[in-house]
Amino acid sequence: MTGPGIPRDGLTDRAYETLRDRILDGRLAPSERLQIDRLSKELGVSHTPVREALNRLTSEKLVTLAPYKGFSVTPLLDVDSLRLLLEARRVIELGALDRSVVLATESDLDGIRQVLAKLDGIVAEPDLDIVSFNQLDAEFHRLTVTPCRNPYLIGSYDDLRVHLQIARYYRGRPATDSQQAQVEHHAILDALAAGDRDALVDAASRHVDTVSGRLAGEGPTA
Structure with missing residues (x-):
């Protein structure tokens, strides 16, 4: 089933990326069994690349x-585990932003800015594309950290x-919450562009608090 001339590592990468995308956008649901034989047939590769891809996803705690x-x-994480995850996110993200504002x-x-413009376009649509918004939301935050x-x-x-992205997908995101998220995103970018560390920490902290409240069920779901 292996394509001629295609290295096995290449097939593993392809299987990994496909399965990872399916997990992140909900096509493979939390707790769903992943049968190697079925996935091998669906992806058109032998069992070995699928098994290696699943082992990689296991190391990332997605499988x-x-x-x-x-x-x-x-x-899916329970509420207590989600709170702990969000606490860790706060420490890591704010620590990274403390350097990003300088570098x-x-x-x-x-x-x-390009990603933020795409998010603005999605929010402006009458029907919110939750999957696209969540994917771009994750990209926005990673670009502020890198x-x-x-x-x-x-x-x-x-x-x-990745676990936050899955939580967002399954807990939904009403359009009004997405609009508020965009206000907060713009505040983060403005502070980062201005090199204003205090404003950046304040904007990012408020955003993390808002998202934490939504995902943990302490306010409107996001």
Whole structure:
């Protein structure tokens, strides 16, 4: 089933990216069993690349491997675990932004502006495209973190954000909450562009608090 001339690593990467995307956008639901034989047929590759892809996803905690049961999509976090995750996000994201405000280049800022403009366009539509908004929302925040130029901070942030993206997808996001999120996003970009550390920390802290309240069920869901 392996394509001629295609390295096995390439097939593993393709299977990994496809399965990861399906988990993040909800096509593979939390706790869903992942049968290697079925996935192999769907993806058109042999069992080995699928198994290797699932092992990579297991290391990212997006997939769970249980004895005698095999692979399954990691269940949604409960409220307590979600709160702990959000606390960790606060520490990592604010720490990264503390460096980003000093190191961000005009190229970094242009990339953030482009994503923010796309988010504005989605929010302006009469029917909110939740999946697209969540994907771009995640991209926006990662682009504000990457100028810190610290691979360990960025890696730690990446480990958390995939689970936040899944939580956002399953908890929904009313249009009014998305509009408020955009106000907060613009405040973050304005402070970052101005090099105003205090304003950036304040804007990012308020945004994290708002998102935490929504996802933990302490206010309107996001």
